[in-house]
Amino acid sequence: MIFKHISKLIHVNINFRFIMPGHKSEYHNCILCSKRTNPKERRCVDKNIRKYLRKKFMIESKETSVICSKCRSAYYRESNGKSCSTPRKGLPKSPATRFSSETSENRNCLASPPSVSLALKSTVKTHAYCVVCKKPGPKLVVVSPECRTAVFVEHNVLIPSGNRCCPAHIKDGRFKSEAICQLPTTEHTLVNRTAIIGLLQQMRALCLRNEKSHLDFDDSHSLTDTDYKSLLGLSKDNFQTVCYSVKDHVKETPSRSLQKSVAMFLCKLKTGLSNQILSTIFHTSKYSIRRATAAVRKAMLVEFVPQNLGFEHVTRQEVISCHTRQLAQTLFSDVEKNQAILVLDGTYIYTAKSNNFHYQRRSYSIHKGRPLIKPMVIVTTTGYFVSILGPYLADNKNNDASILQHIIKTNAEDIRSWLSEDDIFIVDRGFRDALPLLEDLGIQAEMPRFLEKGQKQMSTSDANMSRLVTKVRWVVESSNARIKRWKYLDKTLPTNQIPFIGDYVRIVCALSNKFFPPLSKCKSPNDDNAEAAKLLYLSKQVNNLKERVQDHGLLRRSAQWKTARECDTMEFPRLDDEQLRNLTCGTYQLKLSPSYIQEHIEGECDISFHKDNDRLLRVKIQSRHTSSKQYFVWIEYSDCSVDAWYCTCKAGARVVGMCSHIAAIIWYLAKGRHEGETRGVRNWGEHVLDAADIPPSVDESDSDDSSCASVSEE
Numbered sequence: 001m002i003f004k005h006i007s008k009l010i011h012v013n014i015n016f017r018f019i020m021p022g023h024k025s026e027y028h029n030c031i032l033c034s035k036r037t038n039p040k041e042r043r044c045v046d047k048n049i050r051k052y053l054r055k056k057f058m059i060e061s062k063e064t065s066v067i068c069s070k071c072r073s074a075y076y077r078e079s080n081g082k083s084c085s086t087p088r089k090g091l092p093k094s095p096a097t098r099f100s101s102e103t104s105e106n107r108n109c110l111a112s113p114p115s116v117s118l119a120l121k122s123t124v125k126t127h128a129y130c131v132v133c134k135k136p137g138p139k140l141v142v143v144s145p146e147c148r149t150a151v152f153v154e155h156n157v158l159i160p161s162g163n164r165c166c167p168a169h170i171k172d173g174r175f176k177s178e179a180i181c182q183l184p185t186t187e188h189t190l191v192n193r194t195a196i197i198g199l200l201q202q203m204r205a206l207c208l209r210n211e212k213s214h215l216d217f218d219d220s221h222s223l224t225d226t227d228y229k230s231l232l233g234l235s236k237d238n239f240q241t242v243c244y245s246v247k248d249h250v251k252e253t254p255s256r257s258l259q260k261s262v263a264m265f266l267c268k269l270k271t272g273l274s275n276q277i278l279s280t281i282f283h284t285s286k287y288s289i290r291r292a293t294a295a296v297r298k299a300m301l302v303e304f305v306p307q308n309l310g311f312e313h314v315t316r317q318e319v320i321s322c323h324t325r326q327l328a329q330t331l332f333s334d335v336e337k338n339q340a341i342l343v344l345d346g347t348y349i350y351t352a353k354s355n356n357f358h359y360q361r362r363s364y365s366i367h368k369g370r371p372l373i374k375p376m377v378i379v380t381t382t383g384y385f386v387s388i389l390g391p392y393l394a395d396n397k398n399n400d401a402s403i404l405q406h407i408i409k410t411n412a413e414d415i416r417s418w419l420s421e422d423d424i425f426i427v428d429r430g431f432r433d434a435l436p437l438l439e440d441l442g443i444q445a446e447m448p449r450f451l452e453k454g455q456k457q458m459s460t461s462d463a464n465m466s467r468l469v470t471k472v473r474w475v476v477e478s479s480n481a482r483i484k485r486w487k488y489l490d491k492t493l494p495t496n497q498i499p500f501i502g503d504y505v506r507i508v509c510a511l512s513n514k515f516f517p518p519l520s521k522c523k524s525p526n527d528d529n530a531e532a533a534k535l536l537y538l539s540k541q542v543n544n545l546k547e548r549v550q551d552h553g554l555l556r557r558s559a560q561w562k563t564a565r566e567c568d569t570m571e572f573p574r575l576d577d578e579q580l581r582n583l584t585c586g587t588y589q590l591k592l593s594p595s596y597i598q599e600h601i602e603g604e605c606d607i608s609f610h611k612d613n614d615r616l617l618r619v620k621i622q623s624r625h626t627s628s629k630q631y632f633v634w635i636e637y638s639d640c641s642v643d644a645w646y647c648t649c650k651a652g653a654r655v656v657g658m659c660s661h662i663a664a665i666i667w668y669l670a671k672g673r674h675e676g677e678t679r680g681v682r683n684w685g686e687h688v689l690d691a692a693d694i695p696p697s698v699d700e701s702d703s704d705d706s707s708c709a710s711v712s713e714e
Contacts, residue, residue, distance in 0.1 A: 028042055028066050029066075030066065030067050030068040030071055031045060031053070031059060031061055031065045031066065031067055032053065032057070032059070032067055032068075032071045033068065033070075033071055035068055037066060037068045040069075041068050041069040041070070042066045042068065042069075043066060043067050043068070043069055043072050044066060044067075045061045045065045045066065045067050049061075049067060049072065049075060052075060052079070057193065116190070116191050116192070116196070117188055117189070117190055118188065118189055118190075118191055119187065119188055120156065120157075120158055120188070120189050121156060121157045121158065121185040121186065121187065121189075122157065122158040122159075122160070122185060122186050122188075122189035123157065123158070123159050123160065123163065123183055123184060123185055123186075124160075124184065124186070125160040125162075125163065126163060126164070127162060127163075127164060129164075130164065130165045130166045130169070131143065131159065131163045131164065131165045131183065132165050132166065132169045132175075132179050132182050132183055133166060133169070133182065134184075135166055137164070139166070139167070140164035140165060140166060140167075141164060141165065141166075141167050141170070142162065142163070142164050143159055143163050143164065143165055143170075144173060145161075145202065146173060146174075147159075147170065147173060147174055147175060148161070148163075149202045149203075149206065150174055150175075150221065151175060151180065151183075152199070153203075153206070155180055157180075157183060157185055158189055158191075159183075161195075161198075165179075172220060172221070173221075174221055215231070215263070215281060215282060217239075217257075217259040217260055217262075217263040218257050218259050218260065220236060220240070223236075231263075231266075231267050231270065231271065232263060232266040232267055232270055233266060233269070233270040233485075233486060233511070234266065234511065234515060235515070238514075238515045239259075239262070239263070239266070241514075241515075242262055242266070242300075242304065242511075243258055243259055243262050245300075245303050245304045245307075246258075246262065246296060246299035246300055246303055246304060248303075249295075249298070249299035249302055249303060250262070250295050250296055250299045251295070255284060255288065256284065256288060256292055260282065260292070261292040261295060261296055262296055263282075264278060264282055264289055264292045264293060264296075265292060265293045265296035265297065267281075268289070268293055268488055269486045269487075269488045269489070269504065269507070269508065270486055270487065270488070271487055271488075272486075272487030272488040272490065272491050275289040275290055297500065297503055297504070297507065300507050300510070301503055301506070301507070304507070304510055304514075305506050305507060305510045307510075308510035308511075308513045308514045309385055309386075309387065309388065309506055309509050309510040309513060310386075310387050310413055311386065311387050311413045311414065311415055311418045312413065312414070314386065316340050316418055316419075316420065319340050319342075319380055319384075319386065320338060320339075320340050323380035323381070323382050323384040323518075324340070324341055324380055324381050324382065325381045325382055325472075325520060325528060326525045326528035326529060326532070327381075327471075327472070327528040327531055327532050328341050328381040328426075328472045329341065330528065330529055330532035330533070330536075331468055331471070331472065331532050331535065331536065332424050332426075332444070332446055332468075332472070333424055334422075337422045339420075339422050339423050339424050339444075340419070340420065340423045340424070341380070341381055341423070341424045341426065341472075342378055342379070342380065342386060342423070342424070342425055342426070343378075343379050343380070343381060343425075343426040343427075343472065343473055343475055343476040344376065344377070344378050344400075344404065344425055344426070344427050344431070344476070345376075345377055345400070345427070345428060345473075345476040345477070345480065346374045346375070346376050346377065346390075346392075346400050346403060346430075347374065347375055347377050347480040347483060347484075347505075348365070348368060348372045348373075348374060348394075349372060349373050349374075349375065349391065349489055349493065349501050349505070350368075350370060350371070350372045350491070350492045350493065351363065351371050351372060351373060351492065351493050351494075351495060351497075351498055351501075352371070352492055352493065352494050352495050353371055354371070354495050355495075361395065362393045362394070362395050362398075363393055363394050363395070364394065364395065365394040365395075366396070368394075371394070372394050373390070373391040373392065373393065373394060373498065373501060374390060374391055374392045374393070374394055374398065374403065375388050375389070375390040375391040375392075375501075375502060375505050376388070376389040376390050376392070376400075376403050376404070376407065377476060377479060377480060377483075377509075379475060379476050379479045380475075381426075381472055381475060381520060382475070382518040382519065382520045382521075383475045383478060383479050383482075383518050383519025383520055384513060384518060385479065385509040385510075385512060385513050387413055387415075388502070388505050388506050388509050389403075389407055389412050389413070390403065390502060391501055391502050391505070392406075399430055399433075400427070400428070400430035400431050400434075401430060401431050401432060401433035401434040402433070402434075404427075404431055404434045404437075405433075405434050405437055408437060408441070416441075419441070419443065421441070421442035421443075422442060422443075422444060423443050423444070424443070424444045424445075424446060425438060425443055425444070425445050425446070426446050426447075426469060426472055426473045426476075427445060427446070427447050427473075428447065428448065428473065429447060429448060429450065431445070431447065432447070432450075435447075446468075446469050446472075447469060448465075448466040448469050448470060448473075449462035449463075449465055449466045451650060456650070457648065457649070457650055457651075457652065457653060458650055458651055458653060458654075459653065460541075460542060460543045460546065460653045460654060460655065461539075463651045463652075463653050463654030463656075464538065464539040464540075464541075464654050464655060464656040465539060466651065466654075467535075467539075467585070467651075467654055467656040467657055468535060468536075468539055468656065471535065471585070471586070474588075475519050475520050478519045478520075479519060482512055482516070482519065483505060483508055483509065483512075486504075486508050488504065489501075489504060489505065489508065534585075535585065535656055538585075538655050538656045539656050541655045542655075543644070543646055543653050543654070543655050544644060545634055545636055545644035545645060545646040546646045546653050549634055549646055554610075554618070554634065555632060555648070560610055560611055560612070561608035561609065561610060561611070561618055562608060562609055562611055563606075563607070563608055564607045564608060564609050564617065569607065569617075569669055571639070572637060572669040572670060573637060573638070573639065573640050573641055573642065573670060574670055574671065574674060575642075575666075575670040575671055576671070577590075577671075579670075580663075580666070580667060580670065580671065583642060583657070583658065583663075583666065584657050584658055584663050585656060585657035586657060588660075589657070589658065589659070589660045589663035589664075590663060590667060592624075592660045592663070592664065593660070593663055593664040593667035593668065593672070594667075594672070595624070596621065596622075596624065596660065596661065596664035597664055597667070597668045597672060599622055599624075600621060600622070600664070600668075606619065606620040607619050613636075615636060615637055615638065616634065616635075616636045617634070617635055617636075617637075618632060618633065618634050619632070619633045619635070619665050620632055620633075621633055621661045621664065621665065623649075624660075631647055631648045631649045631652070631661050632647070632648050633645070633646070633647045633648075633652075633661050633662050633665055634646045634647075635662065635665060635666065642666055642670075645658050645662045645666070646662075647659050647661045647662050649661060
């Protein structure tokens with residue numbers, strides 16, 4: 001019995017030492033995981049374990065080295081080929097286990113101790129606190145391997161495996177940008193063999209995924225939001241919304257997911273690329289592209305389009321209250337009548353020439369000189385698409401007026417029930433023949449005025465009223481341009497796509513209604529009312545300068561004018577952008593001004609002053625449409641403002657704004673020349689040959705060389 005107690009005491013003294021008063025305590029750490037061990041879980045390193053550590057981890061153990069029971073159990077399980085069913089909580093206590101792989105193969109392996117110090121930024125290893133804001137638990141989530149890899153790739157910061165953070169710092173499985181900026185980091189980090197292998201495996205998987213598909217729409221983090229807009233025309237969130245709306249009608253296949261199918265369809269519409277090129281980009285066959293686009297097109301027509309386009313998706317009162325500018329209501333409608341204002345116009349989708357001669361004749365447009373079909377676009381004064389009707393043929397029986405009559409008489413989309421008496425249509429001159437039908441229905445039509453027979457210029461009142469109409473009607477032209485920004489609809493489509501062109505246009509317009517901002521942003525009611533009151537006041541004014549030019553013969557009598565020098569125009573008032581916009585009542589004329597002035601400066605400068613009035617100038621300016629046409633512009637000014645203007649062009653007599661010729665001269669004298677903004681665009685004609693530019697031939701009898709040669713021969 002005594003020998004038994006002595007042997008136990010000797011065994012205990014061999015494995016550990018008692019801590020005596022006055023003696024420094026000695027710790028026994030596991031040689032593998034560096035965990036401080038207590039006597040119960042401390043084991044000696046035998047020769048088999050010593051050989052295993054030397055072979056796998058390149059660790060040389062001593063006779064006094066110890067290993068914890070968990071590491072030893074893991075060693076036995078690995079040596080016997082058994083997998084670890086539960087993770088070992090004792091191992092990941094040091095930075096040695098950073099970026100350990102999540103695969104089952106690496107979870108069954110022992111993690112090596114810290115062995116390499118790298119000059120990489122790293123966060124502190126923590127389980128109880130948030131790695132970003134140091135907030136304690138318990139409502140913390142473990143940072144996923146994908147998130148840690150993304151932080152390392154994008155920001156060169158290592159996050160240890162098992163670190164936790166607040167759920168508010170993560171969005172869609174990734175750290176938010178502000179959370180990454182708050183990450184506390186160290187300048188150096190200790191890594192081990194296990195961490196390095198795990199990091200290399202993750203980098204390899206990332207490279208293989210990028211090599212397999214450059215456009216991976218299944219992973220929302222593989223492309224930026226800018227990439228989505230460039231390729232698909234939609235932002236990342238909008239793309240996910242479209243996918244969710246058609247998920248019940250688009251089947252996924254082993255080679256094509258829902259996101260990939262929708263991306264193929266939108267990419268085709270946005271870029272206009274052929275199926276052959278799209279098959280290369282998406283790493284699939286062109287037949288798969290064809291099936292995907294057909295499936296998504298049918299699905300969007302069932303679910304997405306009816307909710308965002310058509311007379312049934314929006315009520316008449318919603319159009320009046322939410323999609324109508326106060327400017328248009330003040331100019332054309334009566335507030336007491338609660339009138340809806342719609343803007344109509346036909347757009348063009350060009351097609352290839354058909355082998356069906358009958359259809360070829362009906363689809364050929366004499367106006368455009370090529371085959372096309374015409375969808376009818378109906379928008380509000382803010383650019384919101386109410387409906388797309390058609391498409392229609394393009395011959396003389398299908399002009400805008402005939403199309404509108406067909407729409408009303410056939411009651412397309414139950415339009416008669418939607419419309420009400422005294423509603424307003426803003427149209428162009430092509431709808432002239434449909435005006436009697438609109439009058440019978442009680443619909444008010446606003447259209448630019450016609451130039452009367454025998455006249456070369458509109459009257460001031462007609463020009464002013466035409467400007468009021470174009471002040472509102474421009475939005476439908478911009479809406480047509482928004483449709484053509486989807487390049488597939490801006491190119492010449494093959495004849496086999498003609499049955500689906502109407503579907504494509506409706507889908508594009510539905511996407512615009514759902515995700516794009518209004519083309520004409522509604523200002524505050526006070527600003528719109530003030531601008532409308534100004535336009536209505538100006539529309540009733542008379543162009544006094546025009547009457548003076550005609551009554552005093554200022555156009556015919558050239559002796560009354562003297563050529564102006566540069567110093568003579570220095571008294572012209574200087575105006576800023578806001579003052580110029582107030583004069584022109586818009587920005588379109590100001591955008592053309594640099595191009596007009598470029599041709600004027602490069603050509604013959606012809607600015608003249610009246611001999612009796614040095615504040616009245618006359619300028620001859622070239623037409624931008626016809627080379628043989630030139631117009632005369634008269635401008636009268638005072639010390640700080642431009643008082644009157646008149647031009648001999650068709651719309652030059654109006655006082656609601658001004659024509660582009662007048663705006664160009666005022667812009668140049670008041671602003672452009674002072675800021676050096678005198679040139680418009682580059683002259684690309686310098687890089688193109690002109691067949692009319694042939695040097696004159698020289699008669700040999702008049703040449704000195706030929707005469708000398710004849711003398712020498714004699």
